[in-house]
Amino acid sequence: MTFNQLLYFQTVSEYENYHKAAEKLYLSQPSLSRSISSLEKELGVTLFEKQGRGIVLTKAGRLFQEYTERILSECEVAKTKMNEIASGHGYIDIGYIFPLASHYIPHKVRKFLNIEENAKISFNFYQNHSPAIAQKVKMGELDLGFGAYIDNDDELAFYPLQKQKMVIITPNEHELNQYDDVAIQELMNYPIIGYDKGSGPGRYSKRLYRRLDMKPNIIVTCPDEHSIMALVKEGFGIALVPEVDSLDETSIRIHSIKDMDLFYRHYMFWMRDRYQLPAVQRFIEFIKKESED
Incomplete structure (x- = not known):
């Protein structure tokens, strides 16, 4: 079962007509029919049955339609979220040591969020000692850590x-x-x-x-x-x-x-060779500039 098959099924069930659905999908009618037949064969049920000059959903088809709508809706939500992340929105997960909790981190995060292009970014915070933070950065649970320099750790990039x-x-x-x-x-x-x-x-x-x-x-x-x-x-x-x-x-x-x-x-650190989302990259550059100033 593929995403396209779900999309084809949803479109056919909407129009109840292979010809109109094929036009909507920019497909040939035989290609659309073969795709639906392949889906029915994989599921082991008949999804559509003829009625007059058109087709209607079977009982199994109506049940499958409920799941299809749910799946395609979740895909749209995921696509929207990914577009938000790609445009610089999304979440940044950071860990920091206790001495930075009372002023440094709250002040820098607020200053970063006050920049208009960063206003829709959300932060998740985690406090602990540097080794525990570094471990979560390596596991991918945190994007960035703030704490002590850790000797002989080549996996992490450190910025003073x-x-x-x-x-x-x-x-x-x-x-x-x-x-x-x-x-x-x-x-x-x-x-x-x-x-x-x-x-x-x-x-x-x-x-x-x-x-x-x-x-x-x-x-x-x-x-x-x-x-x-x-x-x-x-x-x-x-x-x-x-x-x-x-x-x-x-x-x-x-x-x-x-x-x-x-x-x-103190240092900011992250995984040296791991892809960082645009929002994380912007925050890293922001902290670097703040440190230079």
Whole structure:
């Protein structure tokens, strides 16, 4: 059974006349008759029977007509949706890490949608850690990911985004609060709230400590800045974190690092050799231009 056979059947049932249906379909009448006969043979039922000078649907034909109309209607919907996607409409599925959830992603998506040609695009959002996001990108469940760079992953293309200055955060009541700038070595003198070793900032911190030959007393690790900030606020220790938008300066103190410029960078990533829909391509180019500006 082919799409054309369904279309031919629907047209014949509409006109109840092979000659008129053939004219409508720009086919010869014998070709149309053969196609319907082939369909009847495949289905094992008679779809039409003669009545006077025309033809009418049999009981089986009327039942088959219900399914045919449903199928052709769904095909039209699918065609319309594909045309929308081809013209730049459709859905974009993105995943991003928690530090980008409070401002960066909502702000960029809203700015993108405010452009007239993007107004009918819809977004689906997913939050998790970078490795989980990368896995969903590879499986095709997400179009794009925003998070940490993943070493030795040749399947993904990475584009560098914003740099965030690394800072040291302390509780509101802490002896370091007399200083705006704090030396990185002060991390050796207090309990440290660190990142999970599998997270991007966790890997960054580990490389930094190794480079500086430091072995701070990391008493607990957390998945994100929200968890770290909560523990710092309650006086469990201090922490080295990127200066993300969600840091609450009313509950903690934020210190610049003395004599060192340390930055942590986020990335946008996607499957290197996978076809991207026009809307996704436009969003990638938009984010790239935003990053350059």
